[in-house]
Amino acid sequence: MTIGWTAASAAPDRRVALVIGNDAYVHLGPERQLRNAVADARLMRATLAGLGFEVIFVANADRRTLVDRLSDLAVRVGRDDTAFVYFAGHGVALAGANYLLPSDIPAPRAAGRGEEGRLAEHAIAEASVVERLVQAGARVSIVVLDACRDNPLQGSDRRAVGAARGLLPGASAQGLFSIYAAGFGQSALDRLGPDDPHPNSVFTRVFAETLKTPGLDLKAVATETRRRVVAMTRAVGYDQFPAYYDQIVGGDVFLAGGEAGAAPAARATGSPAEGRDHVAAVAPPVPPATPRDSAPSPLPAVGLAPPPKVLAGPLTDAQERALEPGDRFTDCAGCPEMVVVPAGRFGMGSPDTEPQRTANEGPVQTVAIAKPFAVGRTEVTVEQYAAFVAATGRPTASSCYTLEDGNVEARAGRSWRDPGFAQAGDHPVVCVGWHDAEAYAAWLSQQTGRAYRLPSEAEWEYAARGVTTAGASPRYHFGDDAAAMCGYANAADLTLRNALAGRGPTLFVPCRDDAVYTAPVGRFAPNAFGLVDMHGNAAEWAADCWRDGHAAAPGDGRARSAGDCGRRVVRGGSW
Secondary structure (H helix, E strand, O other): OOOOOOOOOOOOOOEEEEEEEOOOOOOOOHHHOOOOHHHHHHHHHHHHHHOOOEEEEEEOOOHHHHHHHHHHHHHHOOOOOEEEEEEEOOEEEEOOEEEEOOOOOOOOOOOOOOHHHHHHHHOEEHHHHHHHHHHHOOOEEEEEEEOOOEOOOEOOOOOEOOOOEOOOOOOOOOOOEEEEOOOOOOOOOOOOOOOOOOOOOHHHHHHHHHHOOOOOEHHHHHHHHHHHHHHHHHOOOOOOOOEEEEOOOOOEEEOOOOOOOOOOOOOEEOOOOOOOOEEOOOOOOOOOOEEEEOOOOOOOOOOEOOOOOOEEOOOOHHHHHOOOOOOEEEOOOOOOOEEEEOOEEEEEOOOOOOOOOOHHHOOOEEEEEOOOEEEEOOOOEHHHHHHHHHHHOOOOOOEEEEEEOOEEEEEEOOEOOEOOOOOOOOOEOOOOOHHHHHHHHHHHHHHHOOOEEOOOHHHHHHHHHOOOOOOOOOOEOOEOOHHHHHHOOEOOOHHHHHHHOOOOOOOOOOOOOOOOOOOOOOEOOOOOOOOOOOOEOOOEEEEEEEOOOOOOOOOOOOOOOOOEEEEEEEEOOOO
């Protein structure tokens, strides 16, 4: 499910919504029909009408009807208006884009050449919905897609067309705010179980109720909805983690009033954020800290299709001061996309009861991050690092630790240019030493006039966990179940095990991410802070000197400058 919106001026004129619910798919089998989508749309129609929207409603719409109703919406929306699109039904990711399925979508044939293109021609691209809203020029545009159900386009041969589950991060437009009822690789629950009498999907029942709460802006609506959905689904042994991407520029938007009891009105407010550092490197979860010599060694990474940017630089000082947690920006063309991480507290390290935990992961220490800071949304890519090397003439190391023939060892002739396997420009750069990473951050500082650096180990773990309160947290940012890893990370999985054919590591997560070596950044689902690649694919350098364990870790999140500074901390699992 996706919410998208843009905000600019202060007072709205008119509110117009298009609400769509598709249960019945005439060319798909009985097992592909839905039971709650039309009911979800009716609930949203009533909710939006109560918030002052003029609602265009349609149920079980074919492609022609969907196109016509989108045109009707665009005609009614003016430049000072608020537009809202809600869709409940089937949606799939095809060829790197999201599509909403009309009721007359043709049945899939055997997955093969041209099949995804054929189906895309009959579906409605999410990007086209966003484009219509952008062209209409509404002051505030909101798009909600409750379409993260199981992939309905699976042929009788069990080969699915498109992604198996979930939607990718959506189309990009300045001011767009998007939310999915479930992360990529997950599907959204219609019910909490066979005895659940509620007529609406888990996400929509919570979202509709939360949307009516006075005093909550849209970002707060999204985070509160996510919190409740996660709690409800985990209570029945299921992981459903709504993810949102905020591209709003200019302030907060309230649909149910900015204060309890206020009349419904969309309004924008601005609040300056505290100063923050730009941290250029971040990634995986909570595997143990590992010492590495500061010489070149493999620096893995992972990803998901990048969510839309908030701002493209260079930022003005005023724009930077106005950034808030969850906002995304880039300081220059080719610079990493940054995400603002909130201040908070967390328990650094893992308890001795955690499976496969090593001694240097403890003891658990409470760390307070006093102010927001910005972290790279994904790991640094080959293309980004190559631009740095081309600009500075940074020498390439003559050897690198690589996994070949089932063994990890230093090999002459390996480097970030040739790590022993094929990489594209959007893969994470590997075979980069600590001094190389430091030099890259310093170069970004010179290019942008902003302070880039490596994160401290504490900042890295805080960003990876995605929590803002101290206390027990799950083993991974998405929960404790390693079998769910492949929706969030390129890990040592069954794909790698099969490729190694019995050689090398013996511990694998029981799922498939379909990547033997590195995967493109932005491919997997984000954590609660909007960061992707926080587990697996590549490990990341931290600024700290090496110390064995967290007993002497600073309580304010600073990097440790005492210890064995000939070795530095590497965090995060890798493939």
